[in-house]
Amino acid sequence: MKPSFSKNQLVVAGVVVMSLVALMIAVVMNSTNLTEATLASTAPTVAATDWRSIPFVNVRTKETMTLADFSGKTVVVQAVSIWCANCQVQHKESAKALTQLGEAAPVYISLDLDIAHPDDDAQSVANHEDYKQFPWIFAITNKTLTRALITEFGYNVLNAPITPIFVINPDGTASDLYTGNRSADEMLTMMQAEFKT
Numbered sequence: 001m002k003p004s005f006s007k008n009q010l011v012v013a014g015v016v017v018m019s020l021v022a023l024m025i026a027v028v029m030n031s032t033n034l035t036e037a038t039l040a041s042t043a044p045t046v047a048a049t050d051w052r053s054i055p056f057v058n059v060r061t062k063e064t065m066t067l068a069d070f071s072g073k074t075v076v077v078q079a080v081s082i083w084c085a086n087c088q089v090q091h092k093e094s095a096k097a098l099t100q101l102g103e104a105a106p107v108y109i110s111l112d113l114d115i116a117h118p119d120d121d122a123q124s125v126a127n128h129e130d131y132k133q134f135p136w137i138f139a140i141t142n143k144t145l146t147r148a149l150i151t152e153f154g155y156n157v158l159n160a161p162i163t164p165i166f167v168i169n170p171d172g173t174a175s176d177l178y179t180g181n182r183s184a185d186e187m188l189t190m191m192q193a194e195f196k197t
Helices: 007-030 036-042 048-053 085-104 122-127 143-153 184-194
Strands: 056-058 075-080 107-112 137-140 165-168
Touching: 048 143, 075 085, 085 107, 085 184
Parallel strands: 075 107, 107 137
Antiparallel strands: 056 137, 075 165
8 A cells, every 4th residue: 555645744844855955055155164163254354245246057048147247237046946936836826926927037047056866967957847938047055155145144045945035135135034935816916025036
Protein backbone atom coordinates (compact mmCIF):
# COMPACT_ATOMS: atom_id res chain seq x y z
CA MET A 1 0.00 0.00 0.00
CA LYS A 2 1.39 3.35 -1.07
CA PRO A 3 1.50 5.94 1.76
CA SER A 4 -0.58 9.06 1.18
CA PHE A 5 0.19 12.50 2.50
CA SER A 6 -2.01 15.55 2.73
CA LYS A 7 -1.06 18.69 0.85
CA ASN A 8 -0.24 20.38 4.18
CA GLN A 9 2.08 17.55 5.19
CA LEU A 10 3.91 17.80 1.87
CA VAL A 11 4.24 21.58 2.20
CA VAL A 12 5.62 21.25 5.74
CA ALA A 13 8.05 18.55 4.61
CA GLY A 14 9.15 20.73 1.70
CA VAL A 15 9.76 23.72 3.94
CA VAL A 16 11.78 21.56 6.35
CA VAL A 17 13.90 20.20 3.50
CA MET A 18 14.44 23.66 2.03
CA SER A 19 15.36 25.05 5.44
CA LEU A 20 17.96 22.31 5.73
CA VAL A 21 19.32 23.31 2.32
CA ALA A 22 19.55 26.93 3.50
CA LEU A 23 21.41 25.68 6.56
CA MET A 24 23.81 23.77 4.28
CA ILE A 25 24.44 26.98 2.34
CA ALA A 26 25.20 28.73 5.61
CA VAL A 27 27.63 25.92 6.47
CA VAL A 28 29.34 26.36 3.09
CA MET A 29 29.57 30.08 3.73
CA ASN A 30 30.97 29.33 7.20
CA SER A 31 33.62 27.10 5.65
CA THR A 32 35.24 30.32 4.49
CA ASN A 33 35.21 31.57 8.09
CA LEU A 34 32.01 33.49 7.51
CA THR A 35 29.62 33.56 10.44
CA GLU A 36 26.97 36.06 11.38
CA ALA A 37 29.26 37.33 14.14
CA THR A 38 32.17 37.84 11.75
CA LEU A 39 30.35 39.15 8.68
CA ALA A 40 31.24 42.73 9.50
CA SER A 41 34.91 41.92 10.00
CA THR A 42 35.18 39.86 6.78
CA ALA A 43 33.26 42.29 4.60
CA PRO A 44 35.22 44.70 2.45
CA THR A 45 35.91 48.01 4.15
CA VAL A 46 33.30 49.95 2.20
CA ALA A 47 30.04 51.67 3.08
CA ALA A 48 27.29 49.39 4.37
CA THR A 49 25.05 50.24 1.41
CA ASP A 50 27.68 49.22 -1.14
CA TRP A 51 25.92 45.87 -1.75
CA ARG A 52 23.94 47.73 -4.41
CA SER A 53 27.18 48.24 -6.35
CA ILE A 54 28.42 44.63 -6.33
CA PRO A 55 28.24 43.18 -9.85
CA PHE A 56 26.24 40.11 -10.79
CA VAL A 57 25.33 38.49 -14.12
CA ASN A 58 22.05 38.63 -16.02
CA VAL A 59 21.97 35.01 -17.22
CA ARG A 60 19.84 35.77 -20.28
CA THR A 61 21.92 38.59 -21.74
CA LYS A 62 25.22 37.64 -20.06
CA GLU A 63 25.53 41.31 -19.05
CA THR A 64 27.22 42.25 -15.81
CA MET A 65 25.06 44.63 -13.83
CA THR A 66 24.52 46.00 -10.34
CA LEU A 67 21.42 46.95 -8.41
CA ALA A 68 22.73 50.52 -8.43
CA ASP A 69 22.32 50.49 -12.23
CA PHE A 70 18.59 50.90 -11.62
CA SER A 71 18.94 54.07 -9.55
CA GLY A 72 15.81 56.21 -9.84
CA LYS A 73 13.58 53.16 -10.31
CA THR A 74 11.78 50.84 -7.93
CA VAL A 75 13.38 47.38 -8.01
CA VAL A 76 11.82 44.21 -6.59
CA VAL A 77 14.33 41.42 -5.93
CA GLN A 78 13.16 37.87 -5.29
CA ALA A 79 15.77 35.40 -4.05
CA VAL A 80 15.31 32.10 -5.91
CA SER A 81 16.79 28.69 -6.65
CA ILE A 82 15.97 26.46 -9.60
CA TRP A 83 14.86 23.59 -7.33
CA CYS A 84 12.38 25.79 -5.42
CA ALA A 85 8.69 25.10 -6.12
CA ASN A 86 7.53 28.03 -3.98
CA CYS A 87 9.64 30.34 -6.14
CA GLN A 88 7.63 29.26 -9.19
CA VAL A 89 4.34 29.91 -7.37
CA GLN A 90 5.56 33.39 -6.45
CA HIS A 91 6.75 34.04 -10.00
CA LYS A 92 3.26 33.34 -11.34
CA GLU A 93 1.64 35.69 -8.83
CA SER A 94 4.25 38.38 -9.44
CA ALA A 95 3.70 38.09 -13.21
CA LYS A 96 -0.02 38.77 -12.73
CA ALA A 97 0.73 41.83 -10.61
CA LEU A 98 3.32 43.18 -13.05
CA THR A 99 0.90 42.71 -15.95
CA GLN A 100 -1.74 44.72 -14.10
CA LEU A 101 0.75 47.52 -13.42
CA GLY A 102 1.80 47.71 -17.07
CA GLU A 103 4.18 50.61 -17.70
CA ALA A 104 4.15 51.51 -14.00
CA ALA A 105 5.64 48.13 -13.07
CA PRO A 106 8.93 48.14 -11.16
CA VAL A 107 12.07 46.39 -12.36
CA TYR A 108 11.74 42.76 -11.22
CA ILE A 109 14.82 40.61 -10.68
CA SER A 110 14.88 36.93 -9.75
CA LEU A 111 18.31 36.50 -8.19
CA ASP A 112 19.59 32.97 -7.69
CA LEU A 113 21.50 33.01 -4.40
CA ASP A 114 22.05 29.25 -4.12
CA ILE A 115 25.79 29.25 -4.74
CA ALA A 116 26.19 25.94 -2.88
CA HIS A 117 23.89 23.97 -5.22
CA PRO A 118 25.80 22.46 -8.18
CA ASP A 119 22.88 22.94 -10.61
CA ASP A 120 22.48 26.64 -9.87
CA ASP A 121 25.00 27.93 -12.37
CA ALA A 122 24.41 30.64 -14.96
CA GLN A 123 23.72 28.22 -17.82
CA SER A 124 21.25 26.11 -15.81
CA VAL A 125 19.38 29.18 -14.60
CA ALA A 126 19.28 30.64 -18.13
CA ASN A 127 17.92 27.38 -19.59
CA HIS A 128 15.48 26.53 -16.78
CA GLU A 129 12.16 25.78 -18.49
CA ASP A 130 9.96 27.23 -15.74
CA TYR A 131 11.76 30.58 -15.99
CA LYS A 132 11.29 31.02 -19.75
CA GLN A 133 7.69 32.18 -19.40
CA PHE A 134 8.66 35.22 -17.30
CA PRO A 135 9.99 38.32 -19.09
CA TRP A 136 12.03 39.91 -16.31
CA ILE A 137 15.69 39.68 -15.32
CA PHE A 138 17.03 36.36 -14.06
CA ALA A 139 20.47 36.63 -12.53
CA ILE A 140 22.97 34.63 -10.54
CA THR A 141 24.89 35.84 -7.53
CA ASN A 142 28.48 35.37 -6.40
CA LYS A 143 30.04 34.95 -2.96
CA THR A 144 30.74 38.65 -2.53
CA LEU A 145 27.15 39.70 -3.24
CA THR A 146 25.73 36.80 -1.23
CA ARG A 147 27.79 37.79 1.81
CA ALA A 148 26.75 41.41 1.44
CA LEU A 149 23.07 40.47 1.19
CA ILE A 150 23.37 38.27 4.30
CA THR A 151 24.91 41.24 6.10
CA GLU A 152 22.08 43.50 4.97
CA PHE A 153 19.07 41.16 5.29
CA GLY A 154 20.16 38.18 7.41
CA TYR A 155 20.44 34.48 6.57
CA ASN A 156 16.77 34.21 5.54
CA VAL A 157 17.70 35.85 2.25
CA LEU A 158 19.26 32.46 1.34
CA ASN A 159 16.12 30.46 2.10
CA ALA A 160 14.44 30.41 -1.33
CA PRO A 161 11.35 28.37 -0.23
CA ILE A 162 10.23 31.19 2.07
CA THR A 163 10.29 33.45 -1.02
CA PRO A 164 12.50 36.23 0.31
CA ILE A 165 11.75 39.54 -1.40
CA PHE A 166 13.19 42.97 -0.84
CA VAL A 167 12.52 46.24 -2.59
CA ILE A 168 14.90 49.03 -3.46
CA ASN A 169 13.19 52.41 -3.74
CA PRO A 170 14.13 55.00 -6.38
CA ASP A 171 16.23 56.86 -3.79
CA GLY A 172 18.28 53.71 -3.11
CA THR A 173 16.80 52.87 0.28
CA ALA A 174 15.84 49.23 0.80
CA SER A 175 12.90 47.62 2.51
CA ASP A 176 13.14 44.97 5.15
CA LEU A 177 13.18 41.38 3.89
CA TYR A 178 9.68 40.08 3.18
CA THR A 179 9.02 36.36 3.34
CA GLY A 180 6.12 34.10 2.44
CA ASN A 181 4.29 33.70 -0.84
CA ARG A 182 2.18 36.69 -1.82
CA SER A 183 -0.85 36.68 -4.07
CA ALA A 184 -0.99 38.98 -7.08
CA ASP A 185 -3.17 41.38 -5.07
CA GLU A 186 -0.70 41.36 -2.18
CA MET A 187 2.16 42.02 -4.59
CA LEU A 188 0.17 44.89 -6.11
CA THR A 189 -0.38 46.40 -2.69
CA MET A 190 3.31 46.12 -1.90
CA MET A 191 4.44 47.57 -5.23
CA GLN A 192 1.81 50.33 -5.54
CA ALA A 193 1.20 51.61 -2.04
CA GLU A 194 4.18 50.86 0.14
CA PHE A 195 6.85 51.34 -2.45
CA LYS A 196 5.33 54.00 -4.68
CA THR A 197 6.09 52.59 -8.12
